[in-house]
Amino acid sequence: MTTQPTGPGDDPDDLDRAFGPDTASVARPPVARRVRSGSVIALAAAVIGVVLVLVLSTIIGSIQNGVGGIFPQPDAALDRLRTLATDVDGVASVQDGATEKRSFASWDVSAVVVADGGLSHGEQTDLVRALSAAVAAADGNGVRVGVEARFDGLRVGVSNDAATSVRRFDLARTVETIGGVVGVSCSWGPGSPSDEPADQRVVVLTSGRGVALAAIVGVATDRTHRVFPGATIGSARPS
Known part of the structure; x- marks a missing residue:
């Protein structure tokens, strides 16, 4: 006695047509498409790697310069301050550079800047502004810079x-x-x-x-x- 299918889903031929007789019937993407997908993934990974390298380089550079790092370098900040202040017009000398630790990751950096004699009021004011810019350039997270300017x-x-x-x-x-x-x-x-x-x-x-x-x-x-x-x-x- 032959059993007849009771519905469209009971016919083995219907299943074969829908899913194929084995897993080999599942369509595989063409080789060109697989190559393109692999290339996109590799390119994305390379871009991410470059970005990570740049970010790490920036962080490491900041730490080495004593700016924005967990381990500030006050001596580097003091060197920058000396260089920048010495280049300001009207500065006779930069003296008594010092660093002082305030806490685990906090330092004060200071120096005395002696102005040339005979500067006009306007020139002295310009010198103060220029020194402030030098202080700002030497300043950084974990390092606070201050200068004492001497005018007679x-x-x-x-x-x-x-x-x-x-x-x-x-x-x-x-x-x-x-x-x-x-x-x-x-x-x-x-x-x-x-x-x-x-x-x-x-x-x-x-x-x-x-x-x-x-x-x-x-x-x-x-x-x-x-x-x-x-x-x-x-x-x-x-x-």
């Missing part, structure tokens, strides 16, 4: 903020005009360079005593707080 009796802190650095310079010149003042230091207080108004510190050099000293410090305080509210004002006798 003035000592001015120069940070990577040019506008604030110029305000320090202008304030020092203003305080220097107070009767009895022979020198002024206008910079940030102890610690890393800071441009926050309350972190600024002004010290007047004067031989004044008693009432005269109090009057000098009072005027200096008033002028300073107009520029940097909350700043600290002190006095010292000339050496």
